[in-house]
Amino acid sequence: MPELPLTEWRDFYVMIGTAAGVLVGATFIVATLASDMKDRGRLGMRGFITPTAVHLGSVLIGSAILAVPTLTLLSLAIVLGFGGLAGAAYSIVVASRIWHMKLDHDDRAFYVLLPILAYAAMAFAAATARAAPERTLEILAFSLIALLIIGMRNAWDMTNFMITRDRES
Numbered sequence: 001m002p003e004l005p006l007t008e009w010r011d012f013y014v015m016i017g018t019a020a021g022v023l024v025g026a027t028f029i030v031a032t033l034a035s036d037m038k039d040r041g042r043l044g045m046r047g048f049i050t051p052t053a054v055h056l057g058s059v060l061i062g063s064a065i066l067a068v069p070t071l072t073l074l075s076l077a078i079v080l081g082f083g084g085l086a087g088a089a090y091s092i093v094v095a096s097r098i099w100h101m102k103l104d105h106d107d108r109a110f111y112v113l114l115p116i117l118a119y120a121a122m123a124f125a126a127a128t129a130r131a132a133p134e135r136t137l138e139i140l141a142f143s144l145i146a147l148l149i150i151g152m153r154n155a156w157d158m159t160n161f162m163i164t165r166d167r168e169s
Contacts, residue, residue, distance in 0.1 A: 004073055004133055006066060012141065016148055017063025020056045023148075027053045027155050048111065048158055051094045055115055056151035058087055059144050062122075066140075077129035080140065084123025091115040110153050118146040 031049045065071065065079055095112040103111070125139035 004071060004076065005137070006071065009066065009137055009141070013063040013066045016144055017060050017067075020059035020063065020148055020151065023151055023155055024053055024056045024060060027056060027151070027158075048098070048154065051091070051111070051115070052151050052154040052158065054087075054090060055118075055147045055154075058083065058119075059148045059151065062140070062144050073129055073133055076136070077126045079126075080122055080129065080136075081126035084119050084121070084126060084143075087119030088116050088123065091119055107157070110150055110157070114146060114150050118143045118150065121146070 027049065031053075062083065065076075091112070095116070098111060121139055121143040125136045125143065128139070129136040
């Protein structure tokens with residue numbers, strides 16, 4: 001079984017893992033600001049804030065897993081497959097919660113479509129791990145970067161919503 005070239009990727013995963021960790025903390029601040037919302041607060045948490053924290057947490061956990069020095073190709077494939085399928089399923093549940101809302105096209109893309117695609121890419125990477133380990137790491141890097149960008153964009157979107165909501169009330 002081929003060996004994983006993880007030493008070449010170490011700085012990459014340290015960088016995106018750190019960024020994701022910082023953004024998870026920022027997302028908790030947004031959640032605190034949103035805690036005073038009455039009617040829409042529950043849907044806001046379950047449909048927007050929690051999924052954003054989950055996506056960023058996925059990047060953080062994925063980066064931590066890839067820093068494990070004894071990681072084998074088989075264990076990587078199992079973790080990727082499970083994480084990708086679980087993330088895609090969770091994203092579909094989130095989509096069912098918020099799909100009926102009047103969202104802009106970019107909100108539908110970043111809260112619904114892109115997370116599903118990023119997690120599906122992660123599961124695809126697991127399926128190709130044995131045949132092409134280096135390609136697997138490239139696909140995984142792409143999906144983790146996508147989740148990081150989705151999380152950054154959505155955290156910013158929620159922050160803007162909180163700021164404009166306070167000014168309108």
